[in-house]
Amino acid sequence: MKVSWTQVAGWAAVLAVAAVLLAPAVPAAERPGALPRPEATRPEAARPQAPRPDGAQPDAARRMPRMKMLQPGQAAPDFELPRLVVQKDKAGNTVGNLSREKVRLSSFAGKKPVCLIFTSYT
C-alpha cells in the first residue's frame, strides 16, 4: 500500500488537533515562562484556603501584605503601652528603659487629638 506525503501530512494535522483538544487545561498564566499575575487575580488569593493541619498560614495569607484599613469615624482601637525613657547612667552611657506607668490611648479622649506614627529603626 502506497502512502502519499499528502496523506502523511493530513494524519499529522489530525493528531496535532487531537493533542491540543485532549491536553489538560492549563491556565495561560501558569504555563512556564508566563508573567506572574497580580496578587488579587491569583486563584489561591481569591479563594479562601482551608486551614492547614500544622497550623501554618496558607501561602496566600503569608504573601498578602497587611492592608488593614481603619475607616474615619470608627472608634480607634485602644491600647496601653509603656513609654521609652532615655537617660544617661553614672558612666555617661545612654540607657533606654520602659516607663513604669503606661500610656492608654483612650486617656486622651475629651482632651486632645492624638497622632500615632508607627515605625521602626529600619
Next chain:
Amino acid sequence: MYIREAHPTDARPGMEGRPGNPARGDPDVKQPKTLDERVIAATACMQALKLSIPILVDDMEGTAEKAYGGWPDRIALIDVDGKIAYHSGPGPGGFRPAMAEQMLKALLAAGGKWSPGLAPPQPPPPAAPAAGSREAPQPR
C-alpha cells in the same frame, strides 16, 4: 510608636521586608526577639534620628501594630472623641507625613473633632517640569 523592624539584617526572605544591608548604609539592626532587645533598638533609633517626640514601645505580640495594621510604617490620627480621623496607607507608598500634617491642621481647626466633611486632603498634582528639563515639552 516603635514596632517590629521592617528591614532587619536577619530578615527572612519572603516573610518580612528585604534584609537591611549595613554596607549600603542601612542600620545594623537585627529583629528584636525580646522586649529588652526591642528597647535597645528603639533607644538606638531615638538617638540616631534625634527624636524628641514621646515614643511608645509596642509589646512583643504586636498588639497595637496589629490593631492598626502599622507595619512597616503608618500614620493614624485620633480625634478628641477617640475616633479615627485619618489612617494613612501602609508604608512606604502610603506613608505620607505631609498629608497627615494637613489633616492634623484641619482637625485642629475643627476643634479636634472629626466629621464626615473633614476628608483627607487630596495629594497635590505633580509639579510642572522646569523649562529646559527633559520632561518639559520642547518647543518646535
